[in-house]
């Protein structure tokens with residue numbers, strides 16, 4: 387389970403009262419998730435999700451609230467911070483920053499098909515179009531500089547046979563730093579994995595967990611998303627799923643030549659980012675009752691992306 391901060395009923399009753407959504411009927415901790423504490427909360431007026439922010443840049447919380455307001459106003463199926471009668475979105479509960487959001491319907495998909503990937507591709511393009519003209523500024527706290535700093539530190543704990551792959555990827559990231567300028571930027575979700583999307587049958591009903599969002603190259607977000615939704619067990623890309631996602635995305639936002647060129651490097655960089663963050667999390671949470679994602683999955687994907695077979699569809 388990943389509820390880091392358990393709550394007493396009376397604490398929650400006092401917390402929800404100022405929203406004017408009726409009395410607390412029920413609540414339960416959510417086991418999924420690995421970064422924050424989340425609870426399903428039933429009030430007289432409906433179903434909500436309470437999040438206690440456990441880690442990350444607390445100063446950035448106004449950014450996340452503003453971004454979700456922008457996306458909600460663009461009619462995207464995202465949660466957003468509800469306001470109390472006094473207009474407060476960000477509050478404190480059990481000593482942690484706390485937000486109450488509407489609960490979105492739907493379930494996570496474990497084994498996506500081409501239709502799921504089309505829906506996700508379309509949604510991601512809409513998200514980028516909604517913020518591309520005027521991205522809200524925020525750097526990534528797991529960006530290229532972070533990889534270049536953490537990679538060599540983590541190398542010390544890796545078996546020798548994994549080091550050439552790591553070194554090769556870090557060298558590519560170092561070269562990439564100066565090549566990103568021509569890429570169009572927007573606010574990125576930056577963690578649109580299957581466990582951050584909700585589906586009702588074939589229809590995407592929600593995208594959650596924007597706590598990794600930042601302003602950066604749209605292509606990087608697509609690479610992160612493809613790596614999770616379209617990878618086979620051996621780490622290689624499933625051709626049909628990848629093409630479905632890329633086609634749906636480009637129908638909304640056609641790709642540029644510079645993006646087609648950097649696509650393979652972007653896929654590898656996105657693998658490296660999650661290989662490193664999973665290695666760090668596995669170390670930090672070892673032996674604790676916290677959901678730990680396997681770093682090996684992203685090592686395998688990075689290895690498989692040394693040769694990328696699916697080009698970005700790009701018309702001259």
Ligand SMILES: Nc1ncnc2c1ncn2[C@@H]1O[C@H](COP(=O)(O)OP(=O)(O)OP(=O)(O)O)[C@@H](O)[C@H]1O
Pocket residue numbers: 388416418419420421422423424435465487488489490491581582594595597
């Ligand atoms: N607004 C929402 N509507 C419906 N379900 C939600 C909502 N927010 C969170 N959940 C549920 O809570 C779970 C955990 O939420 P979330 O992914 O935000 O947590 P996290 O700790 O930040 O996780 P992660 O490991 O992805 O960083 C989700 O998988 C989802 O099932």
Ligand SMILES: N[C@@H](CCO)C(=O)O
Pocket residue numbers: 420421577579598660663664679
């Ligand atoms: N989606 C991330 C965890 C949360 O950032 C992973 O699977 O490693």
